[in-house]
Amino acid sequence: MYGLIGRIRAVAGKRAELAAILVPREGGMPGCLSYVVAEDPDDADALWVTEVWVDEAAHRASLQLPQVQAAIARGRPMIAGFDRRVVTNVLGGIGLRSR
Amino acid sequence: MYGLIGRIRAVAGKRAELAAILVPREGGMPGCLSYVVAEDPDDADALWVTEVWVDEAAHRASLQLPQVQAAIARGRPMIAGFDRRVVTNVLGGIGLRSR
Numbered sequence: 573m574y575g576l577i578g579r580i581r582a583v584a585g586k587r588a589e590l591a592a593i594l595v596p597r598e599g600g601m602p603g604c605l606s607y608v609v610a611e612d613p614d615d616a617d618a619l620w621v622t623e624v625w626v627d628e629a630a631h632r633a634s635l636q637l638p639q640v641q642a643a644i645a646r647g648r649p650m651i652a653g654f655d656r657r658v659v660t661n662v663l664g665g666i667g668l669r670s671r
Numbered sequence: 672m673y674g675l676i677g678r679i680r681a682v683a684g685k686r687a688e689l690a691a692i693l694v695p696r697e698g699g700m701p702g703c704l705s706y707v708v709a710e711d712p713d714d715a716d717a718l719w720v721t722e723v724w725v726d727e728a729a730h731r732a733s734l735q736l737p738q739v740q741a742a743i744a745r746g747r748p749m750i751a752g753f754d755r756r757v758v759t760n761v762l763g764g765i766g767l768r769s770r
Contacts, residue, residue, distance in 0.1 A: 575707070575709045605765075605766055606766030607765040608705060608723060608761060611761075612757070613758060624766065660712065661709055662710075666707075667766050
């Protein structure tokens with residue numbers, strides 16, 4: 573399984589609005605096993621996004637989905653940057669959607 | 672919801688053995704909504720653990736569970752250290768177990 577751990581910096585004051593766009597609804601992203609959006613309590617502009625996908629190809633394919641493209645378009649003006657990004661090899665755990 | 676993102680360093684050569692202990696089974700940890708264990712592809716001794724709990728109290732309580740205490744006891748000799756730890760305020764997402 574393909575994992576991503578990343579921190580996104582919102583434009584000042586825009587974190588809540590950006591988070592509302594980033595939090596996905598269940599379903600609709602094939603191969604997505606987990607996608608969690610969280611605030612960084614120590615930085616009022618930062619969000620952590622942790623993702624688990626069946627494989628890297630599933631993640632890449634998701635970026636072409638119409639609803640993801642729309643979310644990217646709406647979110648982009650509120651994103652100041654991506655300041656951490658780790659790719660992981662996910663072994664297992666609790667809360668991974670069944671494939 | 673209470674989130675944790677952490678990186679654990681295994682004693683050299685012990686990552687796989689440590690990971691086998693850390694990957695939890697479904698059920699048995701009240702208040703645990705997600706618990707994912709992953710290898711860091713860039714560091715042969717590092718594991719990432721990302722967790723989501725109903726609240727901080729649920730996480731704290733889990734540390735007293737017999738099976739968690741047993742896992743800690745078995746894993747401790749294989750842990751060299753914890754080199755990253757971020758507490759987050761989880762907003763939502765995909766793959767969170769229902770409470």
